[in-house]
Amino acid sequence: xxxxxxxxxxxxxxxxxxxxxxxxxxxxxxxxxxxxxxxxxxxxxxxxxxxxxxxxxxxxxxxxxxxxxxxxxxxxxxxxxxxxxxxxxxxxxxxxxxxxxxxxxxxxxxxxxxxxxxxxxxxxxxxxxxxxxxxxxxxxxxxxxxxxxxxxxxxxxxxxxxxxxxxxxxxxxxxxxxxxxxxxxxxxxxxxxxxxxxxxxxxxxxxxxxxxxxxxxxxxxxxxxxxxxxxxxxxxxxxxxxxxxxxxxxxxxxxxxxxxxxxxxxxxxxxxxxxxxxxxxxxxxxxxxxxxxxxxxxxxxxxxxxxxxxxxxxxxxxxxxxxxxxxxxxxxxxxxxxxxxxxxxxxxxxxxxxxxxxxxxxxxxxxxxxxxxxxxxxxxxxxxxxxxxxxxxxxxxxxxxxxxxxxxxxxxxxxxxxxxxxxxxxxxxxxxxxxxxxxxxxxxxxxxxxxxx
Numbered sequence: 001x002x003x004x005x006x007x008x009x010x011x012x013x014x015x016x017x018x019x020x021x022x023x024x025x026x027x028x029x030x031x032x033x034x035x036x037x038x039x040x041x042x043x044x045x046x047x048x049x050x051x052x053x054x055x056x057x058x059x060x061x062x063x064x065x066x067x068x069x070x071x072x073x074x075x076x077x078x079x080x081x082x083x084x085x086x087x088x089x090x091x092x093x094x095x096x097x098x099x100x101x102x103x104x105x106x107x108x109x110x111x112x113x114x115x116x117x118x119x120x121x122x123x124x125x126x127x128x129x130x131x132x133x134x135x136x137x138x139x140x141x142x143x144x145x146x147x148x149x150x151x152x153x154x155x156x157x158x159x160x161x162x163x164x165x166x167x168x169x170x171x172x173x174x175x176x177x178x179x180x181x182x183x184x185x186x187x188x189x190x191x192x193x194x195x196x197x198x199x200x201x202x203x204x205x206x207x208x209x210x211x212x213x214x215x216x217x218x219x220x221x222x223x224x225x226x227x228x229x230x231x232x233x234x235x236x237x238x239x240x241x242x243x244x245x246x247x248x249x250x251x252x253x254x255x256x257x258x259x260x261x262x263x264x265x266x267x268x269x270x271x272x273x274x275x276x277x278x279x280x281x282x283x284x285x286x287x288x289x290x291x292x293x294x295x296x297x298x299x300x301x302x303x304x305x306x307x308x309x310x311x312x313x314x315x316x317x318x319x320x321x322x323x324x325x326x327x328x329x330x331x332x333x334x335x336x337x338x339x340x341x342x343x344x345x346x347x348x349x350x351x352x353x354x355x356x357x358x359x360x361x362x363x364x365x366x367x368x369x370x371x372x373x374x375x376x377x378x379x380x381x382x383x384x385x386x387x388x389x390x391x392x393x394x395x396x397x398x399x400x401x402x403x404x405x406x407x408x409x410x411x412x413x414x415x416x417x418x419x420x421x422x423x424x425x426x427x428x429x430x431x432x433x434x435x436x437x438x439x440x441x442x443x444x445x446x447x448x449x450x451x452x453x
Contacts, residue, residue: 018045026137038197040196041200041201049083052121053076053122062118063116065095094116094123095116095117095120096219097213097228098115098215099115101113124208127205128231128235135235138242139238143238143242143265145265153447155266156330163308165451170276170307171271171305171309172272172274172304175269177297177299180225180268184224189205189206191242209227244290245265249261258279261274281305306324309336312336314345333350333353334347367383379418390403390406397448397450407440407443415428
């Protein structure tokens with residue numbers, strides 16, 4: 001039975017900084033994992049919302065109301081006071097998300113993009129600040145997506161450590177079909193109620209879930225899924241998968257395994273490591289049924305169990321089959337290899353082919369759109385920023401060749417499009433001269449994923 005208090009004792013008297021109040025909630029959540037928080041919504045005040053406003057991007061697109069950060073800031077004090085008043089008399093109604101479409105890199109399809117209104121962004125950010133204090137105490141260690149002080153690189157490093165210490169012989173690679181669009185609202189609210197008993201918090205979240213989508217001037221209801229483009233969506237998704245997947249794996253499935261089993265998840269992208277093949281097969285078979293209970297479906301063409309690890313690599317070498325099968329996770333293709341001396345097993349990784357092609361397609365689309373809008377110098381500087389961002393993420397252990405290839409292809413595309421501009425052509429010699437004067441970022445390994453033994 002859940003422990004429940006009529007009033008959350010973690011909330012101090014008025015006048016205490018909101019940051020201190022949040023720390024008290026986090027401490028309470030850690031100490032009492034079954035406690036239901038009944039008094040949280042009063043924290044949605046001007047102090048919390050002002051901090052959320054300061055962290056908003058100034059160049060972000062506006063929602064259906066057309067309001068920008070600069071416009072809202074002109075009368076910030078009055079705007080925040082009015083917003084707080086509407087929140088606390090439960091008169092705040094989120095507006096529909098503006099839906100637009102952007103090209104999907106690497107294909108002819110268009111990707112839907114949701115853009116909330118500015119005040120909706122503020123309120124969602126405030127709710128995230130409060131709810132994070134509670135759920136950071138609950139989420140399992142194998143969950144890495146959209147959490148404070150955790151990153152994709154941390155998830156990749158955990159995977160390297162699990163595989164390379166020699167206890168992993170099988171991997172289950174899984175893909176949930178359209179996860180963010182198929183979150184079941186009733187189940188989500190049941191999951192939230194395990195920890196949140198403040199009816200105003202729950203009612204506000206329901207309002208965001210039901211706010212709907214505005215497309216071409218037509219409002220459309222959304223009966224499932226998380227708020228498109230909303231900063232609260234990743235947290236709600238983590239709560240959903242925490243109960244639908246993570247706890248089931250740790251408390252039931254993992255305990256039934258005789259060998260090692262570990263789940264590593266980043267949002268809806270996850271892999272599970274096993275030492276025993278029969279347990280990997282059993283998980284693969286049970287996963288569809290488990291997720292199906294909560295309205296989710298695995299993509300069968302992207303979900304598989306495969307032999308992977310030191311034993312699989314040794315068996316493939318003995319049989320003259322080269323390397324074992326590979327799998328993709330967080331934009332990288334993982335494959336079995338050897339250390340430089342050839343004696344020790346290593347799991348290596350390279351930019352996944354699909355991601356590599358999509359990134360180049362996105363750059364090509366961008367430069368085609370910008371080449372006649374920006375000066376050569378501005379176009380050059382923006383390309384350098386894009387390369388720097390690519391190298392920061394994909395510059396991980398073993399991936400140097402893919403970085404070089406990407407840099408070479410980007411420079412080739414930049415030169416090709418600069419050379420097409422009427423009256424301002426740039427031949428290869430001129431391009432190299434400019435590169436000597438304004439060098440591109442050099443590809444290098446920035447993130448060490450080697451396990452520390």
